[in-house]
Amino acid sequence: MTSKHRKPYIAGNWKMNLGRAQALDLIKTIKGRLGDGSDREVAVFVPSVYLADVAAVAQGSPLGVGAQNIYYETEGAYTGETSCQMIREVGADRTLVGHSERRHLFGEPDEWMARKMRCALDHGVVPMLCVGETLDERKANRTERVLKRQLEAGLMLLKPDDYHLASIAYEPVWAIGTGEVATLEQIGAAHACIRKFLAAKIEAEIAQTVRVLYGGSVKPDNAAAIMALPDVDGLLVGGASLKPDTFIPIVEFDS
Numbered sequence: 018m019t020s021k022h023r024k025p026y027i028a029g030n031w032k033m034n035l036g037r038a039q040a041l042d043l044i045k046t047i048k049g050r051l052g053d054g055s056d057r058e059v060a061v062f063v064p065s066v067y068l069a070d071v072a073a074v075a076q077g078s079p080l081g082v083g084a085q086n087i088y089y090e091t092e093g094a095y096t097g098e099t100s101c102q103m104i105r106e107v108g109a110d111r112t113l114v115g116h117s118e119r120r121h122l123f124g125e126p127d128e129w130m131a132r133k134m135r136c137a138l139d140h141g142v143v144p145m146l147c148v149g150e151t152l153d154e155r156k157a158n159r160t161e162r163v164l165k166r167q168l169e170a171g172l173m174l175l176k177p178d179d180y181h182l183a184s185i186a187y188e189p190v191w192a193i194g195t196g197e198v199a200t201l202e203q204i205g206a207a208h209a210c211i212r213k214f215l216a217a218k219i220e221a222e223i224a225q226t227v228r229v230l231y232g233g234s235v236k237p238d239n240a241a242a243i244m245a246l247p248d249v250d251g252l253l254v255g256g257a258s259l260k261p262d263t264f265i266p267i268v269e270f271d272s
């Protein structure tokens with residue numbers, strides 16, 4: 018199976034942006050301009066406080082709505098956190114896990130990622146594990162080592178049957194929100210490394226079902242070239258996902 022057998026997955030990560038009215042306008046516009054979802058999967062990861070409203074608008078459409086983060090406990094004294102049940106209850110069906118901003122700004126350790134992945138899967142929330150190296154790690158030629166460490170930690174508690182649900186986003190930290198997109202060669206090498214890791218870890222047939230997305234300064238003018246790389250199955254878009262004029266052309270990239 019080649020990457021072209023995996024359904025392309027284009028996702029927007031709104032991060033901590035947009036007022037409520039803007040968020041609702043945006044989701045309505047995306048929904049209105051989305052096809053039937055048969056040839057590509059489209060989702061948005063939205064601030065938790067808007068999840069219920071955004072999911073209500075998206076309901077009945079192929080548009081996926083997810084959280085940007087979850088905690089791995091089911092309930093309890095965890096001030097400020099959101100559980101998988103809560104995410105599900107308000108109509109969201111997926112979550113990011115280990116986004117670089119969670120890892121680097123909020124100090125979330127590798128060990129949490131496995132628990133978050135397990136918790137999401139146990140509660141019917143489809144997880145996307147985010148991995149990626151910092152600039153210092155790249156300069157020190159440690160990119161592959163970092164990716165493998167993050168993958169090993171994040172996928173540790175997955176069972177073979179879970180893999181077809183999970184996806185992975187490769188987001189080099191230095192390319193996030195900087196306008197500096199990784200070169201096609203760098204993206205190709207990192208994605209090949211991730212696919213190699215998966216192939217060594219699980220049965221080839223299962224490994225081939227996992228989609229690997231690229232994220233980091235994706236824009237309408239670079240989306241098609243990145244998507245044309247053999248090991249790239251999707252895009253995780255930050256800044257350019259906040260406006261229909263930049264997000265829709267990315268969603269509609271020419272394959």
Ligand code: 13P
Pocket residue numbers: 030116188192193194195196232233234235253254255256257
């Ligand atoms: P930018 O597209 O703004 O670089 O953000 C990428 C990202 O972090 C998506 O999760």
